[in-house]
Amino acid sequence: MANINTKFHPKKMDSGFCCNNIVLIGFMGSGKSSVGAQLARSLSRVLLDCDTLIEQTESMRIAEIFAKVGEAGFRQKERVLAEWLAHNVRNAVIATGGGLPIFYQEIRNLGVVVYLKADFETIHARLSDEERAKRPLFADMQKAHALYKERAQSYAACAHYTIDAKGSAHDIASAIITLL
Ligand code: S3P
Numbered sequence: 234m235a236n237i238n239t240k241f242h243p244k245k246m247d248s249g250f251c252c253n254n255i256v257l258i259g260f261m262g263s264g265k266s267s268v269g270a271q272l273a274r275s276l277s278r279v280l281l282d283c284d285t286l287i288e289q290t291e292s293m294r295i296a297e298i299f300a301k302v303g304e305a306g307f308r309q310k311e312r313v314l315a316e317w318l319a320h321n322v323r324n325a326v327i328a329t330g331g332g333l334p335i336f337y338q339e340i341r342n343l344g345v346v347v348y349l350k351a352d353f354e355t356i357h358a359r360l361s362d363e364e365r366a367k368r369p370l371f372a373d374m375q376k377a378h379a380l381y382k383e384r385a386q387s388y389a390a391c392a393h394y395t396i397d398a399k400g401s402a403h404d405i406a407s408a409i410i411t412l413l
Contacts, residue, residue, distance in 0.1 A: 254323065254325050254343055254344030255272060255276075258334045259348055259388060260353075260356055261368050262359045262371075263356060264351070264359070269326045271405075271406035275407075281322065281326070281327050282328045284330045295368070296369055308332070315343065319342040322343075334387065347395075347396055347409055348392035351397075352399075394412055396408055396409060
C-alpha cells in the first residue's frame, strides 16, 4: 500500500531539526482531517487542522475569507500559520489545507510529510454538495480536476511518504503508523 521515499531520514529534515509532527497533505477531500483525527487518537497526540485554526482566528469560514481577501489573502494567512506551527508545535498531527504545501514550499519544516494520494473520482465521490460548497476551489468540477492534475506532482515531490488514501480513515491511519 505504502510507497516509501527512501531519501527521508528523520534526523536530517530540510530545516536541520526534527519536530516530530506528522503533517498530512493532499488534495481537497483526500481525507486529511478524518485520517488526522484517527491518527491523533491512536497515537494520543493533538490534531491541529489548519483550515479550522484559520477559521477560528479570523472568525470567518474559509469561503468568506476567500470572498473578502481573495485567494492571495488566504494564502498569506496560511503562510503565517505554517510559520507559527513550524516554530511552536511539536509531537502533533497537522492536517493541512490542500493548497498549503503548494504555496508554502518549506512544508518539511513542519515535520514528517505524508501525502494522502487518492484519485479524483474517489475525491469527488467523497465530497457531498455541502462539503464542496465550503471549498471555493471546488466550485467548478472541471477546474477542480485541472487543479488536481496540476498539483499531483508537487504533492509527491514534497512528501517524505506517499500513501494510498482510498480506504477507511482507520486503515489509512494504521498504515501511516506502520510506516513511521
Ligand atoms: C484549498 C483547500 C481547502 C482550503 C481552501 C483551499 C486548496 O482545504 O484550505 O479551500 O487550495 O486546495 P481542504 O484541503 O481541507 O479542503
